[in-house]
Amino acid sequence: MARYNGPDCKLCRREGQKLFLKGTKCASNKCPFDKKGYAPGQHGRNRRFKQSEYGIQLREKQKVRRIYGILEAQFRNYFKTADGMKGITGENLLKLLESRLDNVVYRLGFAPSRKTARQLIRHRHLKVNDRLVDIPSYNVKAGDIIQVKEKSKKLKVIHSSLRKIKDDRQYSWLSLDKANLTGTFMNLPNREEIPDMINESLIVELYSK
Numbered sequence: 001m002a003r004y005n006g007p008d009c010k011l012c013r014r015e016g017q018k019l020f021l022k023g024t025k026c027a028s029n030k031c032p033f034d035k036k037g038y039a040p041g042q043h044g045r046n047r048r049f050k051q052s053e054y055g056i057q058l059r060e061k062q063k064v065r066r067i068y069g070i071l072e073a074q075f076r077n078y079f080k081t082a083d084g085m086k087g088i089t090g091e092n093l094l095k096l097l098e099s100r101l102d103n104v105v106y107r108l109g110f111a112p113s114r115k116t117a118r119q120l121i122r123h124r125h126l127k128v129n130d131r132l133v134d135i136p137s138y139n140v141k142a143g144d145i146i147q148v149k150e151k152s153k154k155l156k157v158i159h160s161s162l163r164k165i166k167d168d169r170q171y172s173w174l175s176l177d178k179a180n181l182t183g184t185f186m187n188l189p190n191r192e193e194i195p196d197m198i199n200e201s202l203i204v205e206l207y208s209k
Helices: 008-015 023-027 053-068 072-083 089-098 101-108 114-122 156-163 200-207
Strands: 126-128 145-148 174-177 182-185
Touching: 053 072, 053 200, 072 089, 072 200, 089 101, 089 200, 101 114, 101 126, 101 145, 101 174, 101 182, 114 156
Parallel strands: none
Antiparallel strands: 126 145, 145 182, 174 182
16 A cells, blocks of 8 residues: 655645654754744745634644544544544544554554554554554554554564653553553543544534535
8 A cells, every 4th residue: 555655854844833743853952943044845844824713723623633643544444444433523523533453552552653553564563462463553442452562572673662651641541551661442532531632613613625
């Protein structure tokens, strides 16, 4: 499947805010966004125009796609699924995105970013309910146990990421056992528990046209 392989920092600059696509580097003084907060491209510094309603909705959708590392067709399918579920469509969409295995691995702290989490999954370093899973978009369900494969427990990237986890990085819908490199997906998060700065109603409005 096609995948964006360009500079992650350009995506943050295009959206005008940090999307934390490169993990801890985004919180350090090495983050290019702090030095080049303007949009990328030849005329990035001079982009000063009022966005239309459609433009604002489009940018919000693009931002969420980039946060979770999802292509357009995938994202549209998630929206269709969310729209067919009971409850509020925008909240359903975020819950579906949060239940992706790559996102859960990142949220648990086994990887410093979702991109690294996808690499760990594709290289078969992780198990779900004691079964190897190499599909980043795998849908994790309540009660599922995610664990690092025995032969992969010495990977530096995992231990380095876990060491940098702060107490405020713990999420109420996840349970982490650092000693055994195991985590449990307790339940789907409530909307107010999802920390990213997202206005999902704009996405619903965009796709409802």
